[in-house]
Amino acid sequence: MGHPAVNLDKNSDFEVVKDWNGIDQIVLKVPSGASVRVSLHGGQVVSWRNEKGEELLFTSSKAIFKPPKAMRGGIPICFPQFGNCGSLEQHGFARNRIWSIENDPPPLNTNSKFGSGKATINLLLKPTDDNLKSWPHCFEFRLRICLFMDGHLSMTSRVRNVNGKPFSFSFAYHTYLSVSDISEVRIEGLETLDYLDNLSQRERFTEQGDAITFESEVDRVYVGSPTVIAVLDHEKKRTFLIRKEGLPDTVVWNPWEKKSRSMLDLGDEEYKQMLCVDAAAIEKPITLKPNEEWTGRLELSSVLSTCCHDHLD
Template sequence: MNCQTLLIDEAPAVRLQGPAGDTVTVLLRGAQVISWVDASGTERLYCSPKSPLKGPQAVRGGVPVIFPQFSERGPLMRHGWARMRDWTLLPMEAAAPEPRMSLQLHNAVEADPLWPHACVCTLTVSLLPEGLRLALAVQNTGSTALTFHAALHTYFAVGDVTQTVLGGVLPHGAALTLQDPIDQVFETVAGPLQLRSPRGALHLTHKGFRDVVVWNPGPDAVLGDLPAGGWRDFVCVEPAAVAQPVALAPGTGWEGVTVISYNRDLSTPDR
């Protein structure tokens, strides 16, 4: 396992390399994955070249951690504060079965008067054979119950979103075409999902997360941190806990996990 700390455009980051040459790069700010290059050298995530990694705004691309609020569904800043704060890299586990790293964020009761709860968030990023695993854990370390939304807002590099389809979110096996702008929460989706694009096919599974959010702004949206035509290069498919917030009593925890796999026969269902 090869792990190095580095600066990318003045932003502190950590890069983990697997035995097959695959790499995953994570910013300390927000514990945001900004790159996942598979063993063939293919970049699987999209990160906007117009979005500064050092901030102060949130980075457009990769996998932002959405917590404790999704979008504007509450009084906090859009998508919550977890993606804006600095996380701490935990010591590496030498005996881990796969190359992985964990980053942690401690929130104090007084950190935000609009969300006065103590908790610890941990994001664990693992390189699997022909895949990537992301696990977000939340522990209520305070004395009061808390509720939250959570999502891993994954920007997949697809080459051309208008030639991309997503299976697994619509009933009766129908495929979702992505030729039009979309911003939709699909509630209670068990998965797995199949994402087919000009960049290849991906198999997506999740647990802990009940919902799936799909987003692409389309050609008419004007976003200052997205280049002209950049909308075509990605689609966001994110495992989420949105429709029904997660509730944690003091001393309890929750975990949401997603696994992204490639080089897999998508015609064969999971057993």
């Protein structure tokens, strides 16, 4: 139990396991039965289970788990870009690198709404020589992942510029939620907002619906979105609540049938069981001067749908 870089409440538990590629995964547990599994490949949350043992995140049955390919599912970290542009790989390099566990991270002031008592892992990413060739900026990226006693999950990213000059980046927690049937899901909290439509060359539109529902492929960046968003799954009577800080945008993505059939690491029908809703900073990239630090925080909870409106206030 003496792992120096995993901080735990006395009632919590964890284990360090190897995946089939020999890469460490940290499993955080709390007494309620909830758990989170984090891979050092990408600093990626690959599993989040509630107290009943139900998996709350989607992972494709055809996901490729071998580095440097990022796994299709869980919560990949998109940094220093979201999308596909320039000389960097799609969604940046953070999700394709091996992270290290940080023994003694700098203090972090957080005011979680989820109460005290938690299991925590602290990860660190620094640039490699290959990174510096394609993105010539020195940085320190610290990621803190916490599982609270009630099963809620938080992720806090801190990016510090240790460069001699400013740099800019975009960012997203590319969150794959597990849903019963995409046609039975709706999103509340993004009504009346402007969005950039990636299916129409990022043309800007205004959301007209009372809630977002799904009948075809969707790939949008909602700009200036609120700090709390709800994803309601009618069949499971479950609502995901997404809270975010330092992340002004929200990405909503489902590839639907045609695109799913063209993706090697996604089953033809699996689009029905997944929905990506990403806390992000995309429209206006974040710029850090030398020695400046940015913090972006995501908190995920799963509640009964009858209770969700209390949390949206």
